[in-house]
Amino acid sequence: MNNRIQIALTVALFSALSAAWSWPLVCDPLDHLVSGVDTWGTVWTAGVAQQLDGGLHTSTTDWPDGQGLRRADSMLMLLVLSLGPGWIPPRLLVSLMVLLGPVLSALAAERFAVEVLGARWPHSLIAGVAYGFAGAAAGALVGGQAYVLVNPWLPLLAWSWWRAGQPEGTPGHGVVAGLSWALAMATSAYVGLCATVVVLVLGADTLRRGARPVRPWAGAAAVAIPAGLVQVWLFGSGQMRSGEAEQTVAVVREVMAGGSATLTGWLAWTPGIGAACHAWFIPLGWVTVALVAFAPVVLSARRGWRVWAVLGLVGVALSLGPFIRVHSDFLPRLPWLLEPVVHTPMGRWVRFPARFAWVGTLGLGAVAAVVASELATRRPRLSGLLWVAALLEVSQVTGSVARTAPVPSRAPAVYASLPQGSVVLDLFPTVMGMPFDHELLMADLSCAWQAEHGHTIATRCLDTALNDDTRSQASDWLHDKALQGARPDALSAHLAELGITTVVWFPDAYVPHDAAVVGAALEAALGAPVAESDNAGLRAFAFSVR
Amino acid sequence: MLLPLLLSAALAQPVLLQVELPALSVPVEGVSVRLRRLGDSELVRLVDDGSVSGDLPGDRVYTALHEGPYARLLTAELTVDLADRDPELLYAGTETLETDALVRLGWDVRLAPEGLVAARTAAVLPGAGAGPSASDPQSLSFGWGLVVMVWVGALAVLHLRR
Numbered sequence: 001m002n003n004r005i006q007i008a009l010t011v012a013l014f015s016a017l018s019a020a021w022s023w024p025l026v027c028d029p030l031d032h033l034v035s036g037v038d039t040w041g042t043v044w045t046a047g048v049a050q051q052l053d054g055g056l057h058t059s060t061t062d063w064p065d066g067q068g069l070r071r072a073d074s075m076l077m078l079l080v081l082s083l084g085p086g087w088i089p090p091r092l093l094v095s096l097m098v099l100l101g102p103v104l105s106a107l108a109a110e111r112f113a114v115e116v117l118g119a120r121w122p123h124s125l126i127a128g129v130a131y132g133f134a135g136a137a138a139g140a141l142v143g144g145q146a147y148v149l150v151n152p153w154l155p156l157l158a159w160s161w162w163r164a165g166q167p168e169g170t171p172g173h174g175v176v177a178g179l180s181w182a183l184a185m186a187t188s189a190y191v192g193l194c195a196t197v198v199v200l201v202l203g204a205d206t207l208r209r210g211a212r213p214v215r216p217w218a219g220a221a222a223v224a225i226p227a228g229l230v231q232v233w234l235f236g237s238g239q240m241r242s243g244e245a246e247q248t249v250a251v252v253r254e255v256m257a258g259g260s261a262t263l264t265g266w267l268a269w270t271p272g273i274g275a276a277c278h279a280w281f282i283p284l285g286w287v288t289v290a291l292v293a294f295a296p297v298v299l300s301a302r303r304g305w306r307v308w309a310v311l312g313l314v315g316v317a318l319s320l321g322p323f324i325r326v327h328s329d330f331l332p333r334l335p336w337l338l339e340p341v342v343h344t345p346m347g348r349w350v351r352f353p354a355r356f357a358w359v360g361t362l363g364l365g366a367v368a369a370v371v372a373s374e375l376a377t378r379r380p381r382l383s384g385l386l387w388v389a390a391l392l393e394v395s396q397v398t399g400s401v402a403r404t405a406p407v408p409s410r411a412p413a414v415y416a417s418l419p420q421g422s423v424v425l426d427l428f429p430t431v432m433g434m435p436f437d438h439e440l441l442m443a444d445l446s447c448a449w450q451a452e453h454g455h456t457i458a459t460r461c462l463d464t465a466l467n468d469d470t471r472s473q474a475s476d477w478l479h480d481k482a483l484q485g486a487r488p489d490a491l492s493a494h495l496a497e498l499g500i501t502t503v504v505w506f507p508d509a510y511v512p513h514d515a516a517v518v519g520a521a522l523e524a525a526l527g528a529p530v531a532e533s534d535n536a537g538l539r540a541f542a543f544s545v546r
Numbered sequence: 547m548l549l550p551l552l553l554s555a556a557l558a559q560p561v562l563l564q565v566e567l568p569a570l571s572v573p574v575e576g577v578s579v580r581l582r583r584l585g586d587s588e589l590v591r592l593v594d595d596g597s598v599s600g601d602l603p604g605d606r607v608y609t610a611l612h613e614g615p616y617a618r619l620l621t622a623e624l625t626v627d628l629a630d631r632d633p634e635l636l637y638a639g640t641e642t643l644e645t646d647a648l649v650r651l652g653w654d655v656r657l658a659p660e661g662l663v664a665a666r667t668a669a670v671l672p673g674a675g676a677g678p679s680a681s682d683p684q685s686l687s688f689g690w691g692l693v694v695m696v697w698v699g700a701l702a703v704l705h706l707r708r
Contacts, residue, residue: 396683
């Protein structure tokens with residue numbers, strides 16, 4: 001079978017797998033999204049990319065100042081979508097990233113296994129499944145970071161950086177490696193960290209072999225250093241997140257531990273802990289694990305695979321973060337690789353070490369594909385089913401379908417009736433104590449809906465703590481006065497002073513007593529609602545500020 | 547058109563309500579939860595007679611299964627009615643439901659010096675029952691993992707013998 005047919009079949013198989021993996025998103029990508037903690041922020045980012053004022057700033061959120069976007073996680077998504085036609089609904093863009101991203105990523109990893117390690121098709125599909133659909137990819141799906149799923153950069157980097165270190169390496173290979181590293185960094189800071197791990201491990205192996213590929217490496221540096229400096233400058237000059245400088249070592253450690261993998265989490269998922277711990281259960285896939293486990297036996301006579309196994313093991317080891325935990329926290333924690341990082345200023349930025357599993361699935365998936373290829377030389381029938389098993393197991397083992405659910409992504413219809421130039425306060429209650437995810441979700445929805453309705457909102461959508469934007473401060477003031485029975489004209493005057501023209505109120509978010517009191521106060525101050533809707537899974541009432 | 551319609555139908559949302567009561571000296575006349583979805587209010591009566599799948603009768607875990615249209619935000623008020631007393635509202639709160647899958651809402655009611663108090667708690671039905679238990683995915687995964695390990699191990703041994 002020639003190469004083109006192999007690639008076409010690979011794309012077809014991975015496309016079918018992607019549809020199954022994110023089922024039933026493919027049935028209705030326009031109106032329903034796979035909901036994760038970051039899904040709605042991603043929708044907003046996709047939308048704001050099409051509304052930039054210039055200079056990475058938008059005035060459509062965080063009224064009245066607007067907000068900078070220099071600390072957006074994915075500069076690449078911002079820049080690419082800002083070049084787009086602008087009429088594609090942001091929620092559809094996010095759906096397309098979920099559906100097509102893993103296909104591209106998996107294809108890159110599959111080709112990497114073929115080109116670098118000599119894996120043979122169709123066994124090379126195992127490498128694609130491991131990288132594009134298991135491990136950190138499953139975590140990104142469940143967590144709602146759709147832009148991270150579009151990640152062919154690590155396989156491209158691994159291929160080009162490895163070639164750059166070979167005797168036949170050229171400055172061109174170095175330039176491609178530098179560009180891949182820069183694109184990884186622009187995709188997400190964590191993907192950038194993963195790319196840096198790839199560079200360090202493969203670079204160390206090159207030096208260990210006695211090679212000194214000065215010109216290829218200079219080519220890489222010529223691209224990567226300026227790109228990295230721009231990224232650092234953008235991040236450093238962005239708005240400071242409230243409270244980020246105040247975290248104690250203990251808080252940094254616990255936050256990092258919460259975003260780390262566990263030993264059982266590499267192998268299976270559980271519903272309760274997946275939900276409670278932001279889903280950092282990132283199974284690697286049993287076919288991959290089993291094949292890698294027997295690699296020293298099967299590949300004993302073969303050279304060149306150990307560095308990729310080491311790369312993969314480094315990735316999964318880093319994903320454990322500051323502790324080795326067997327399963328959640330009921331067994332003692334053993335200090336681990338990232339514990340020293342907790343004590344450094346960088347510690348507070350590395351909050352999700354589980355994402356290092358991207359490196360793990362890249363390296364281990366490629367080795368697994370080679371082991372399967374080798375086994376197939378002797379037992380083609382029995383071994384030939386392994387890649388089929390890898391395709392079939394991934395949705396079940398990662399729980400991609402069971403851990404996600406499609407929810408309505410369209411904004412409440414109430415916004416469509418507001419006049420152009422409206423400044424909207426989305427009003428929902430403050431949540432006290434730890435379960436702030438409830439309030440965070442509402443703030444994220446407020447932002448995602450802004451991407452669709454286009455009106456200016458008081459909600460801050462990036463670099464945000466929940467208590468210091470106009471939305472939260474005006475909401476707290478309004479709730480306080482409403483629940484105390486303050487004079488109606490005081491409420492309307494304060495809102496007008498802030499420049500708010502419309503309050504969109506969500507009564508379902510309140511306990512009944514407070515909903516009745518706040519609703520009555522809004523009607524007394526602002527008159528009857530000018531519009532209402534009950535799509536999007538909740539009721540919304542719009543009040544015009546007189 | 548058909549697929550979105552089918553998907554909308556699939557977004558009907560089941561909610562399993564579970565309330566565990568302490569041993570009480572007075573008979574329990576009723577346990578109910580008032581649910582509000584999209585502004586519609588419905589009083590759901592919970593029972594402990596085993597009529598809800600997976601419930602064990604008489605174990606003081608009152609249960610009900612309620613279905614309604616998908617609601618992102620759901621308000622729940624728990625009331626317990628004891629003989630010779632006025633019904634007591636023990637809990638009122640909102641739930642965020644970013645899923646159309648079965649949602650379990652559980653409350654643990656305890657007898658404190660000032661009377662009954664209720665707290666929301668993560669809840670599962672006792673025993674495996676007929677439905678999927680919380681650990682099924684993990685059990686399945688490890689079972690499958692064992693099969694794959696044996697499969698690849700056997701292939702590796704055969705590979706070595708040649």
